Amino acid sequence: MAGLQLLSEYGLRVDGRRPNELRQIRCKMGVFSQPDGSAYLEQGNTKVLAAVYGPHEVRLNRSKTHHDRAYINCQFSMAVFSTSERKRRPRGDRKSQEMDMNLNQIFESAIRTELYPRSRIDIYLEVLQADGSNFSACVNAATLALIDAGIPLKDYVCSCTSTLAPSQGGAPPTPMVDVNHVEETLGGPGLSMSTLPRLDSVVHLELSGTRLHLSHIDPVAEKAATGAADIMAVLDKAVRGHVAQCLHAREVSGQGADA
16 A cells, blocks of 8 residues: 555545545444344444443342442454454453443443442444444444433443544645544544533543644544534434334334234
8 A cells, every 4th residue: 555645636535535524324223132222333344233231230240330320341342354364362352451441431421320220231342344443433333222222321422533644745634534444554643532422521532553743633633523423413313213113113013903
């Protein structure tokens, strides 16, 4: 990929998007019957499954309980076939453990844990295909799965990753939203931001890769926040569509029972 430009002379990215455009997001709730809640989300070519169990009583490990709130347990993993190189350890490595910790912090801030004392909520996330912004896609998929499970949230939890396209021809670096794998690899540092958009609250912020100059922090962060708000609109539409579909199915089944 030597010599590949992240932005063309017409201001288009390698996949044809403008710097402020999200990848296409497809999502579906209730994809499994065994968990209390589940969701499948595609963010471009990044594909994630999320499953939620709980809230349920903690029976074995009593140390992982809180008398005044629920204990949140997030587990992140990547399928061995999720990248071009086969992963030897799809879960349990240092990177996965770091993701688990960050996900725990995010959803402890977003879930109304005080409603479920001495209980536990398990959130399992599996990346089926990785093509950039994997962490953000997992946060968005987990939000849908939690809503499907009927667990109260303070707000939608939406995450987006932004980066900087290197300067070209004397032009300043350009912030880009919802980065793919090529942009993560060849672009500047990636800034992942998870927010509660309606509450105007940031619950997680992480900078990966090289250092980000102080003068670029605000535009890159603003791009990530705007992307998270746009993602919330997509998730909200999916949730409303899923609820309408469930209500319609209930009405149809009720009419069939009356007949």
